[in-house]
Amino acid sequence: SAVISQKPSRDICQRGTSLTIQCQVDSQVTMMFWYRQQPGQSLTLIATANQGSEATYESGFVIDKFPISRPNLTFSTLTVSNMSPEDSSIYLCSVDLDRGNEQYFGPGTRLTVT
Amino acid sequence: KQEVTQIPAALSVPEGENLVLNCSFTDSAIYNLQWFRQDPGKGLTSLLLIQSSQREQTSGRLNASLDKSSGRSTLYIAASQPGDSATYLCAVVLAYNFNKFYFGSGTKLNVKP
Numbered sequence: 371s372a373v374i375s376q377k378p379s380r381d382i383c384q385r386g387t388s389l390t391i392q393c394q395v396d397s398q399v400t401m402m403f404w405y406r407q408q409p410g411q412s413l414t415l416i417a418t419a420n421q422g423s424e425a426t427y428e429s430g431f432v433i434d435k436f437p438i439s440r441p442n443l444t445f446s447t448l449t450v451s452n453m454s455p456e457d458s459s460i461y462l463c464s465v466d467l468d469r470g471n472e473q474y475f476g477p478g479t480r481l482t483v484t
Numbered sequence: 485k486q487e488v489t490q491i492p493a494a495l496s497v498p499e500g501e502n503l504v505l506n507c508s509f510t511d512s513a514i515y516n517l518q519w520f521r522q523d524p525g526k527g528l529t530s531l532l533l534i535q536s537s538q539r540e541q542t543s544g545r546l547n548a549s550l551d552k553s554s555g556r557s558t559l560y561i562a563a564s565q566p567g568d569s570a571t572y573l574c575a576v577v578l579a580y581n582f583n584k585f586y587f588g589s590g591t592k593l594n595v596k597p
Binding site: 374376401403411412413415418426454460462466471472473475476477478480482 | 516518520524525527528529530533573575582583584585587588589590
């Protein structure tokens with residue numbers, strides 16, 4: 371299994387500012403995933419982050435809005451840039467320890483943009 | 485493109501009842517299917533993982549089945565308890581793309597004491 375922590379757990383931000391969310395895993399993993407969960411909705415994949423390469427973004431998400439860093443095998447950050455109220459969501463990171471197998475999630479970051 | 489659907493969207497039952505949650509998917513070429521639990525405002529907790537070659541998995545009061553040919557999975561919860569109240573999500577991984585998990589929209593379960 372994997373233990374994943376995220377910082378911050380929640381934040382309230384003003385429109386036009388940026389927030390960087392950190393994700394730390396207790397073991398080395400190849401792939402890390404970033405999801406968004408808007409109120410009352412299911413999870414939407416933002417991007418997949420591999421160490422040492424550019425993140426791969428899903429349709430509808432762009433690097434300028436959601437830049438991702440993956441400096442090593444246990445850590446990643448997601449930045450939500452130039453925020454608007456529509457960005458208010460829970461942001462979750464996840465890992466799978468073996469390609470395509472069981473996925474583990476962090477506790478999430480609850481973001482509110484005013 | 486894989487579409488994952490969960491029915492019902494919400495369910496309210498009295499404590500002690502046995503219940504079934506449903507998950508269906510359109511592309512049967514899956515590698516595995518995973519059931520998660522999500523408490524309000526929290527992350528996801530993995531409940532059961534079924535590989536494509538398996539028919540079911542059990543953990544305590546939970547039993548998940550998989551019928552790949554018909555594109556369906558069920559999560560059976562026996563003797564439900566108020567502590568089971570949460571949203572339950574299923575997710576599938578395709579056999580030809582390990583890089584993406586496709587999530588259903590979830591079933592919100594309320595078990596009344």
